[in-house]
Every structure is written in C-alpha cells, then in structure tokens.
Amino acid sequence: MHRRALRLYGQFLGPGELGFDIGAHVGSRVRTWRRLGARVVAVEPQPDCLRILRWAFRQDGEVAVVPVALGAQAGRARMALSTATPTVSTMSPEWIGSVATDRSFAKVRWDRALDVNVTTLDSLIAVHGMPSFCKIDVEGFEANVLEGLSRPLRALSFEYIPSAHERSLTALAIVDELGTGAGGYRYNYSPVESMRFASDRWLDATELVRLLDFFRPFGRSGDIYARLSRYPSGYRGRSGGAS
Secondary structure (H helix, E strand, C coil): CHHHHHHHHCCCCCCCCEEEEECCCCCHHHHHHHHCCCEEEEECCCHHHHHHHHHHCCCCCCEEEECCEECCCCEEEEEEECCCCHHHCECCHHHHHHHCCCHHHCCCCCCEEEEEEEECHHHHHHHHCCCCEEEECCCCCHHHHHCCCCCCCCEEEEEECHHHHHHHHHHHHHHHHHHHHHCCEEEEEEECCCCCECCCCCECHHHHHHHHHHHHHHCCCEEEEEEECCCCCCCCCCCCCEC
16 A cells, blocks of 8 residues: 555655645655655644644654645634544534435544634645645545635645535536646546556546546545646656556
8 A cells, every 4th residue: 555655646746846735634645755755734733633743743854734724715713523533524514414424424423623723725835835736635625725726736636525526526626727727637536545546547527527426326435636737747647556
C-alpha cells in the first residue's frame, strides 16, 4: 500500500514542490508526500489530531501545520465531532443527514461540537504559495472549500462517498468551472484506499460521472482526482496503476 501511495502521489508531487493536505487528520498523506521530498501545508482543525500532527512533525521545517478549517469564506463555524471516529467529523449537517442511511456509518455518533476558525483556499495560497497538488478530505464540506478558491490548481483530489453523491457532483461542477479558462480538467477515480486509478485513461467530467455511477451501488468511498489538461510534460502518465 505504501509503495502504491508513493507511485500515485509521485505523479503530482516531487522534491521541493508544495502540497496542501486539507483535512490532514493525523498525517498519513503528509508522511507519504515528505517521502517524495515535497513541502507540505497540513490543515486540520481538530485539537486531538493537531496534537499528533504537531508532535509528529515538530522537527520538520518543511511541514506547516495550520490549525483551521477551510470554507467558502473566512470566519467561525461549528464542527460536529465524532469521538470514536474522528475521521468523519464534519462541518456539514446536510452531509450527516445524507450518510445516515449508509450502513458503513451505522455506528457513527457525532457526540460533540466545536467552534473552529475558518479560512479559504485563496488565503492559504496567499500565505504559503500555489500548491502543485491539493488533497481535500473534509467529510461533505468539499464544495464549500472549493468555493473559497478563485483560480484553478494544477492538480487536486476530493473525497467521494456514494451516499452523498449529489454533494460530490456539486464539488465536481465547481472544479470543472474553475478549469475552463485553463484548458479544462481531466479526471480519474481511486476507490477506497486502493491507491490505484479505476480508469486506465483520464476522463472528462461526463465520463467520470458514468464511472462513479458504476461504483455507486457498491457503497464504497474513494477519491476523485483532477489534473489540468495542460499538465506539465514531467507528468508520468498512468504510473499509479489501474484496477
């Protein structure tokens, strides 16, 4: 799995390049990206996760831990926390309603709430620079995060959960619109934590939706990847593999 992660993310990040990990949790992606030699901005608002991130990367000057959430505009927001399963803590009440019927969420309880500081992707870029790659995994708040971005990124990913299909399509529409002035985006999908692409070629938005419709009945989450069509020549094609 670790080697597959290096191969997949190595398509987007190399030595000295900048990656944004939005929803860094305890830093699994940060570790992989650092193995690739990338600089990382790890964004995470949950206090327990922040303690782990700060401790794990306390001596690494190439990792910046940013203790905020991202959204469409700066301010404050309420985050619903799950003590037992912190990876599904979210700022989207609508998303909680969507996944409530999902069997994989049957035992999840959002038993606490926390007010968190919110900034935008545009503001993050103004402080840290333009990332070569940005991962967004914020449990149903992906569209809100993307609404805080005014220009296309070279490459990015965001979470897809079948029971929240329409919210993912909203995020996809925002990404697609952002890319229109830069040659457009091409897409792929990596189911669950396979670290492999489901398609052996990059797809347009319509083709991606058809692919998601194929995976949707299986009820397993994954990640949508987007890269600009005018991707730099150093891009290494399908080295992430196909399932």
